[in-house]
Amino acid sequence: MYVVGADKAMAAAVDRSPMLLHMQSLPKLLESIAATETPDINDRTRKLLAKPAVSDGIARKIENKLDELIPIYVGDLADGEVSGHELNGKMEIDDFTVLAASNQDISVILKVRIPLKINIDFEDRSSAFYDNEDDIYVGTEFAQTNIEDEPIIRVFAKLTRKPPSVVGIQIMTSEFEVYDNYDDY
Structure with missing residues (x-):
């Protein structure tokens, strides 16, 4: 979020926040936005994101x-719901959009692919029978399974150029749908 104004106390407060961007005036804001569309800033951002201090920092902050993240199970397992999830590999940045840039900072929206192992609790009806009169399954058992998925989430990140580092991140995509894994035949 941009905060526009010349007040020094407000600028200091905004600079301490990893999610806010301070601009002195509306013309400075418009200048900064216009600068984000240049090939030069996109190239510098790509190089910054490739540096281990930045890419590893983003991965650590997302992992923390x-x-x-809220996976929502929408598959075919009876009464299936997510009971937990964990990282299951290395995260990858698929794409980015520069929101603001200065000599020191770059603020970006990242599309990050996150490999997850998602635990699903469900009602196993394989040995149960259906009671038409009561409209219920009798003899169901509690079961668990895991689904591997690689959702792409959006993340806001504020980066510094010198030294290359991650000031802060904010996960923007918290909910995503999880489907059953099917083999292709």
Whole structure:
């Protein structure tokens, strides 16, 4: 979020927040936005994101906020619901959009592919029978399974150029749908 104004106390407060962007004036804001569309800034951002201090920093910060992700099971397992999830590989940045840039900072929206192992609790009806009169399954058992998925989430990140580092991130896509894994025949 942009905060526009010349007040020094407000600027200091905004600079301490990893999610806010301070601009002195509306013309400075428009200049910054226009600068984000140049091939030069996109190239510099791509190089910055490739540096281990930045890419590893983004991965660590996302991993620390992994519990903010909310997988929603929409598959075919009876009464299936997600009971947990964990990282299952290395995250990859698929794409980025530069929101603001200065000599020191770059703020971006990242599309990050996150490999997850998702635990699903469900009602196993394989040995149960259906009671038409009561409209229920009798003899169901509690079961669990895992689904591997690689959702792409959007993440806001504020980066510094010198030294290359991640000031902060905010996960923007918290909910995503999870489907059953089917083999292709």
